[in-house]
Amino acid sequence: MLRLEKRPSPSKAWNFATPIVAVLLTMIAGGILFAILGKNPFEAIKLIFWDPLFSEQFAAYSRPQLLVKAGPLILIAVGLSIGFRAGIWNIGAEGQYIIGALCAAAVALGFYPGEGWYIFPLMIVAGAAGGWAWAMIPAILKTRFNTNEILVSLLLVYVAEKLLAAAATGFMRNPQGAGFPGSRNIHQYAPASNQELIVGTGLHWGVVAAFVAVIFAYILLQRHILGFHVQLAGQAPRAARFAGVAPTRLVLMCMGLSGAFAGMAGMFEVSGPARLISIDFNAGYGFTAIIVAFLGRLHPVGIVLAGLLLALTYIGGELAQFMLNLPAAAIQVFQGMLLFFLLALDVLSNYRILLALPGRNPEAA
Amino acid sequence: MSTPLLSIKGLTKVYPGVVANSDVTFDIGEGEVHALLGENGAGKSTLVKAIYGLIRPNEGTMEWRGQPYAPSAPAQARATGVAMVFQHFSLFDAMDVAENVALGMDNPPPIRELAAQIRKVSNDYGLPLDPDRLVGDLSAGERQRVEIIRCLLQNPQLLIMDEPTSVLTPQEVEILFKTLRQLRAEGRSILYISHKLEEIRALCENATVLRLGKVVGRADPRQESARSLAEMMVGQTLHTPSRETPDFGKPLLEVSDLSVASPSAFGTALKGINLTVRAGEILGIGGVAGNGQDELLGALSGEIRAPSGMVRMAGEPVGQYGPTARRAMGLLCAPEERLGHAAAPDMSLTENALLTGAWRERLVNKGFVNWGKAKGFAETIIKRFDVRTPGPHVAARALSGGNLQKFVIGREILQRPSVLVVNQPTWGVDASAAAAIRQALLDLAQGGAAVVVISQDLDEILEISDNFAALNGGRLSAPRPVQGLTMDQIGLMLGGAEGDTDVAA
Numbered sequence: 001m002l003r004l005e006k007r008p009s010p011s012k013a014w015n016f017a018t019p020i021v022a023v024l025l026t027m028i029a030g031g032i033l034f035a036i037l038g039k040n041p042f043e044a045i046k047l048i049f050w051d052p053l054f055s056e057q058f059a060a061y062s063r064p065q066l067l068v069k070a071g072p073l074i075l076i077a078v079g080l081s082i083g084f085r086a087g088i089w090n091i092g093a094e095g096q097y098i099i100g101a102l103c104a105a106a107v108a109l110g111f112y113p114g115e116g117w118y119i120f121p122l123m124i125v126a127g128a129a130g131g132w133a134w135a136m137i138p139a140i141l142k143t144r145f146n147t148n149e150i151l152v153s154l155l156l157v158y159v160a161e162k163l164l165a166a167a168a169t170g171f172m173r174n175p176q177g178a179g180f181p182g183s184r185n186i187h188q189y190a191p192a193s194n195q196e197l198i199v200g201t202g203l204h205w206g207v208v209a210a211f212v213a214v215i216f217a218y219i220l221l222q223r224h225i226l227g228f229h230v231q232l233a234g235q236a237p238r239a240a241r242f243a244g245v246a247p248t249r250l251v252l253m254c255m256g257l258s259g260a261f262a263g264m265a266g267m268f269e270v271s272g273p274a275r276l277i278s279i280d281f282n283a284g285y286g287f288t289a290i291i292v293a294f295l296g297r298l299h300p301v302g303i304v305l306a307g308l309l310l311a312l313t314y315i316g317g318e319l320a321q322f323m324l325n326l327p328a329a330a331i332q333v334f335q336g337m338l339l340f341f342l343l344a345l346d347v348l349s350n351y352r353i354l355l356a357l358p359g360r361n362p363e364a365a
Numbered sequence: 366m367s368t369p370l371l372s373i374k375g376l377t378k379v380y381p382g383v384v385a386n387s388d389v390t391f392d393i394g395e396g397e398v399h400a401l402l403g404e405n406g407a408g409k410s411t412l413v414k415a416i417y418g419l420i421r422p423n424e425g426t427m428e429w430r431g432q433p434y435a436p437s438a439p440a441q442a443r444a445t446g447v448a449m450v451f452q453h454f455s456l457f458d459a460m461d462v463a464e465n466v467a468l469g470m471d472n473p474p475p476i477r478e479l480a481a482q483i484r485k486v487s488n489d490y491g492l493p494l495d496p497d498r499l500v501g502d503l504s505a506g507e508r509q510r511v512e513i514i515r516c517l518l519q520n521p522q523l524l525i526m527d528e529p530t531s532v533l534t535p536q537e538v539e540i541l542f543k544t545l546r547q548l549r550a551e552g553r554s555i556l557y558i559s560h561k562l563e564e565i566r567a568l569c570e571n572a573t574v575l576r577l578g579k580v581v582g583r584a585d586p587r588q589e590s591a592r593s594l595a596e597m598m599v600g601q602t603l604h605t606p607s608r609e610t611p612d613f614g615k616p617l618l619e620v621s622d623l624s625v626a627s628p629s630a631f632g633t634a635l636k637g638i639n640l641t642v643r644a645g646e647i648l649g650i651g652g653v654a655g656n657g658q659d660e661l662l663g664a665l666s667g668e669i670r671a672p673s674g675m676v677r678m679a680g681e682p683v684g685q686y687g688p689t690a691r692r693a694m695g696l697l698c699a700p701e702e703r704l705g706h707a708a709a710p711d712m713s714l715t716e717n718a719l720l721t722g723a724w725r726e727r728l729v730n731k732g733f734v735n736w737g738k739a740k741g742f743a744e745t746i747i748k749r750f751d752v753r754t755p756g757p758h759v760a761a762r763a764l765s766g767g768n769l770q771k772f773v774i775g776r777e778i779l780q781r782p783s784v785l786v787v788n789q790p791t792w793g794v795d796a797s798a799a800a801a802i803r804q805a806l807l808d809l810a811q812g813g814a815a816v817v818v819i820s821q822d823l824d825e826i827l828e829i830s831d832n833f834a835a836l837n838g839g840r841l842s843a844p845r846p847v848q849g850l851t852m853d854q855i856g857l858m859l860g861g862a863e864g865d866t867d868v869a870a
């Protein structure tokens with residue numbers, strides 16, 4: 001029988017090793033899954049993890065996509081990770097991302113076709129404010145009425161999706177779009193356009209913002225008393241109150257921050273890679289960012305690496321769909337398995353597994 | 366005289382290095398409520414464990430209705446007719462009442478039948494309890510009822526109760542006593558272990574007093590005063606404080622008419638607490654756990670806010686302030702629960718030093734943490750308070766209880782508090798470390814700080830405090846000088862009766 005024994009101190013080695021082991025286990029389990037689907041597992045894994053970066057055939061298109069996809073993932077995940085460390089579970093980043101995009105698009109469309117350097121910065125502010133406001137709904141409900149922020153933030157995603165559909169087919173629809181759903185192309189409206197900064201790299205303002213957020217989070221968590229209080233509240237809530245941390249303020253801060261970051265990610269997406277508000281504007285970044293945050297150990301640097309890896313599975317997954325006819329759901333299962341293995345393996349940083357052989361009962365000694 | 370139900374003759378139990386029971390002899394008659402009195406460590410628990418078959422005595426015999434009785438396991442004791450309600454409940458939160466009862470029985474009937482039996486017994490004995498409820502939702506008193514009913518279902522002749530009222534509200538105590546009297550009327554015997562003298566005087570007709578494992582007295586509690594019982598229990602000499610009564614300075618901590626609700630559902634609300642602690646004074650607050658100690662500490666630390674005037678620091682109202690502001694003014698606290706309250710278990714000692722030392726030790730500058738300085742502060746605590754640990758990088762949970770306690774107390778004392786409030790400062794700490802902590806508290810007071818020591822260890826309070834007050838059901842008795850205080854008065858204060866006589870006097 002297996003027995004778990006609590007370690008006196010958390011294991012640093014396992015803390016680093018779990019994400020890597022989780023990725024390997026996901027590859028193995030994913031390979032089995034692909035084999036069951038009748039595909040060559042080695043080819044599929046190679047197509048997902050290797051070809052987007054190194055195959056001559058695809059790399060030219062895929063490589064820039066890496067930053068395009070990783071940017072919003074990292075930006076959202078960094079915001080989420082701060083709340084997760086405090087034990088505040090914002091699961092609705094997807095909704096905050098949508099609302100941020102809608103607010104930013106509203107600014108852009110409101111100024112259209114005017115000129116002005118201030119339009120783009122104003123859109124960033126609007127995106128952040130929109131995401132912040134959407135996150136404040138679960139935050140205030142939690143602090144005032146003690147509702148569960150997990151449920152409220154998650155359910156608000158579906159509200160946001162309805163708003164998005166209404167915007168794309170109604171109040172934001174392109175008046176010159178011949179009745180098709182979708183807004184004007186914001187990417188082509190110069191003062192509001194989020195351009196690729198260095199051609200061929202995929203680097204756009206959202207990626208820059210993501211790296212600024214990473215540095216911000218790093219300093220906050222490692223050097224600032226607020227970051228210490230965030231971690232304290234997550235690990236020992238009673239000790240945090242004793243230290244003088246006000247739980248209400250912490251909830252508002254963490255939810256607000258993660259909402260603002262998600263909203264900003266939505267802004268950079270709608271003005272850049274997505275180009276316009278459409279019914280299917282949201283691509284699940286808000287949910288995948290949860291995996292990114294945990295895979296990165298809620299650590300800013302880890303999140304960068306995890307964001308790049310998950311971006312790779314997005315791109316590789318598309319490739320695998322295209323080349324091998326894998327169903328889109330298979331890739332989502334793949335990403336889900338990653339989180340599953342990661343959380344399961346997390347036990348190892350706090351516990352040791354002991355093999356207790358039958359007949360040698362340690363209790364009896 | 367008729368044959369007693371249980372007679373214990375010359376019972377001795379020796380553990381390596383300590384004689385827990387030495388030549389203990391007494392009888393429990395049929396239909397008698399017999400009290401077993403004694404301080405912590407007097408040997409009461411060892412004795413009842415022998416009766417219940419949990420341990421085998423080294424010497425001595427027991428007789429059950431004149432027949433030799435030497436249970437080798439609790440099952441045998443239960444078969445004879447002995448049942449026991451433990452001080453600490455052994456119940457599973459996630460199961461319902463009937464399932465829990467079944468787990469403790471040797472041959473449980475089907476659950477539905479058992480539930481019916483539980484309903485019947487709970488009706489017969491006036492112990493309201495629904496067999497379908499989850500134990501996790503029950504109060505401490507209701508949990509105890511589960512244990513009692515589990516015992517009663519075995520139809521015992523002798524019911525052993527170990528400190529049954531320590532977790533009960535006064536109302537629950539009343540219900541329990543009614544049940545116990547009913548059991549006696551049915552001819553059953555009860556062995557009642559407690560150090561609450563008033564309860565014993567109200568309930569028992571015979572008492573055996575243990576001290577250091579020996580029987581030192583027998584009495585009819587109804588004929589004795591609480592004072593004489595207490596003197597039997599602790600011996601004649603009351604420890605006199607080692608330092609002279611110093612001249613106290615101006616009041617540093619004043620609490621007036623403090624009433625706050627408890628943040629936890631099963632906590633005790635504070636009701637009209639008044640106290641004043643002057644510079645150089647140590648106020649000891651005694652009482653059984655769960656009578657508002659946690660709440661009092663919370664209300665003083667700032668974790669529980671109160672209307673501003675109810676708590677004053679050197680004359681200034683601070684009730685509305687949180688912990689950070691109070692710390693800045695010099696009001697520091699050390700809670701009872703070391704892991705999770707006073708310290709974060711998974712964080713290093715450096716981080717735990719920062720936990721309360723951030724502002725007073727200037728470990729933070731414009732919001733940014735100076736980790737080098739925090740580590741230095743942790744190292745100072747470790748050195749000055751002899752904390753045994755490889756270094757400040759170690760997680761708090763890796764330290765032994767005593768060492769972590771030294772760290773927690775040291776962390777607060779080294780921040781030069783003008784008022785220090787500690788709850789159970791030496792709980793679980795070995796004797797030499799406990800002495801060091803007490804000396805540090807005395808030195809702090811000598812240096813002009815006001816100190817409040819909340820503790821369940823009466824000896825500790827009497828050793829170091831200048832004044833003594835008792836916390837009972839969220840009310841605090843009027844503080845009295847420790848010098849000249851008799852055990853009788855202490856017993857009365859702990860029982861909550863003191864306030865009334867004071868008003869009357």
